[in-house]
Amino acid sequence: MATKKSVSSLKETDLKGKRVFVRVDLNVPLDDNFNITDDTRIRAAVPTIKYLMDHGARVILCSHLGRPKGVTPKYSLKPLVPRLSELLGVEVKIANDCIGEEVEKLVAEIPGGGALLLENVRFHKEEEKNDPEFAKKLASLAEVYVNDAFGTAHRAHASTEGVAKYLKPAVAGFLMQKELDYLVGAVANPKKPFAAIVGGSKVSSKIGVIESLLEKVDFLFLGGGMIYTFYKAQGYSIGSSLVEEDKLDLATSLIEKAKVKGVKLLLPADVVVADKFAPDANSKVCIIVRLNYVHSLEYVHVNLLFSAIFLQVVPASEIADGWMGLDIGPDSIKTFSEALDTTKTIIWNGPMGVFEFEKFAAGTEAIAWKLAELSGKGVTTIIGGGDSVAAVEKAGLADKMSHISTGGGASLELLEGKPLPGVLALDDA
Ligand SMILES: Nc1ncnc2c1ncn2[C@@H]1O[C@H](COP(=O)(O)OP(=O)(O)O)[C@@H](O)[C@H]1O
Ligand SMILES: O=C(OP(=O)(O)O)[C@H](O)COP(=O)(O)O
Numbered sequence: 001m002a003t004k005k006s007v008s009s010l011k012e013t014d015l016k017g018k019r020v021f022v023r024v025d026l027n028v029p030l031d032d033n034f035n036i037t038d039d040t041r042i043r044a045a046v047p048t049i050k051y052l053m054d055h056g057a058r059v060i061l062c063s064h065l066g067r068p069k070g071v072t073p074k075y076s077l078k079p080l081v082p083r084l085s086e087l088l089g090v091e092v093k094i095a096n097d098c099i100g101e102e103v104e105k106l107v108a109e110i111p112g113g114g115a116l117l118l119e120n121v122r123f124h125k126e127e128e129k130n131d132p133e134f135a136k137k138l139a140s141l142a143e144v145y146v147n148d149a150f151g152t153a154h155r156a157h158a159s160t161e162g163v164a165k166y167l168k169p170a171v172a173g174f175l176m177q178k179e180l181d182y183l184v185g186a187v188a189n190p191k192k193p194f195a196a197i198v199g200g201s202k203v204s205s206k207i208g209v210i211e212s213l214l215e216k217v218d219f220l221f222l223g224g225g226m227i228y229t230f231y232k233a234q235g236y237s238i239g240s241s242l243v244e245e246d247k248l249d250l251a252t253s254l255i256e257k258a259k260v261k262g263v264k265l266l267l268p269a270d271v272v273v274a275d276k277f278a279p280d281a282n283s284k285v286c287i288i289v290r291l292n293y294v295h296s297l298e299y300v301h302v303n304l305l306f307s308a309i310f311l312q313v314v315p316a317s318e319i320a321d322g323w324m325g326l327d328i329g330p331d332s333i334k335t336f337s338e339a340l341d342t343t344k345t346i347i348w349n350g351p352m353g354v355f356e357f358e359k360f361a362a363g364t365e366a367i368a369w370k371l372a373e374l375s376g377k378g379v380t381t382i383i384g385g386g387d388s389v390a391a392v393e394k395a396g397l398a399d400k401m402s403h404i405s406t407g408g409g410a411s412l413e414l415l416e417g418k419p420l421p422g423v424l425a426l427d428d429a
Pocket of ligand 1: 199200201202205223224225226242325326327349350351352353354355356385386387388389408
């Protein structure tokens with residue numbers, strides 16, 4: 001992986017009485033009434049903040065929320081204060097800005113072991129421009145820089161990258177370290193056999209991650225909307241399923257690459273189809289082609305029992321016109337599960353189907369349950385991606401996995417082998 005892993009740690013840093021600027025990612029979803037609908041990222045930031053407070057540091061918390069263009073009240077961090085205070089067990093104050101005289105005054109008043117939350121750093125356009133003068137102003141608030149904002153580590157912004165040039169020591173927080181340990185460490189030195197499950201909507205958004213993982217894994221399972229591009233590339237009828245016509249050659253070359261690398265690439269054998277992209281779509285199970293491994297088309301298998309009892313059978317190897325695949329089918333779930341049973345490390349990025357619609361959530365849920373079961377048997381299970389994390393949480397299985405990443409884009413870039421600016425900027429260990 002291109003991102004260095006050995007970044008300097010918080011534990012080797014002198015903290016007592018020091019003003020510590022902590023970049024956290026508190027970019028949590030809020031409903032229309034400004035209630036937090038998922039506080040995972042706040043909870044994930046707590047261990048580092050508590051450690052700093054317990055070691056007598058004066059903690060300055062900095063985060064963005066959303067993508068505001070200038071000062072936008074609906075993106076204020078104020079609604080987060082009660083939950084943050086509750087989790088930390090102290091009353092956290094919030095400033096009206098993140099730089100300026102009033103902020104400096106509030107920073108000077110932070111007692112040892114206390115914390116101040118700065119207002120949304122993206123209210124200043126200089127943040128996303130990584131403006132050096134703005135970074136210097138942020139740096140001038142403190143004596144130590146801690147980056148714990150893994151979810152934003154793929155952004156070279158003033159508070160995630162620029163500030164580390166002017167504020168030393170610049171070290172990783174515990175969340176950042178944990179994410180790197182799993183997403184870099186476990187992937188670089190996996191217990192074998194090592195499997196990757198990649199789903200989600202499009203091949204184009206996952207090319208990098210698939211290519212990178214093909215260098216490392218023993219198994220690659222594909223699901224979600226991207227599979228229809230692979231099917232079309234093999235000449236199958238895909239009805240009105242999602243397809244990227246300009247990626248057909250790429251899909252073929254990825255299959256070829258898997259073959260050359262000796263990676264067992266598994267595509268779903270059967271898919272659940274719908275007559276429209278909607279939660280109330282009519283659905284039936286369409287058994288397409290049973291591929292044991294895609295590079296050795298072994299046999300065609302129609303699951304007659306399942307189909308005869310529950311659902312209408314459509315001809316194997318094709319999805320009829322007017323129908324679209326929105327989930328992997330029961331036979332695929334079984335095949336995937338059996339193959340996963342033989343592995344020791346699994347990384348999962350991207351849902352198997354349109355899990356947001358109840359009717360098409362079964363494949364994603366089944367994979368989530370399988371990974372939860374395998375975690376209990378000592379398999380390392382890593383969920384690295386926004387929607388896959390949402391699916392695992394929806395199934396109530398988050399605490400069963402070895403690691404759930406707090407960064408969608410960041411984990412994807414890391415798995416692609418791209419360097420993360422927020423990590424590179426930190427001091428070497
Ligand atoms: N068969 C499918 N057809 C269309 N969209 C799909 C299909 N399967 C999954 N999706 C959609 O893919 C989206 C997730 O894609 P993506 O953003 O790539 O995943 P992640 O956020 O995990 O990286 C989900 O919104 C899901 O509904
Ligand atoms: O939510 C985030 O990223 P994610 O949706 O890719 O997990 C981060 O807070 C980064 O936010 P950004 O994509 O607006 O820079």
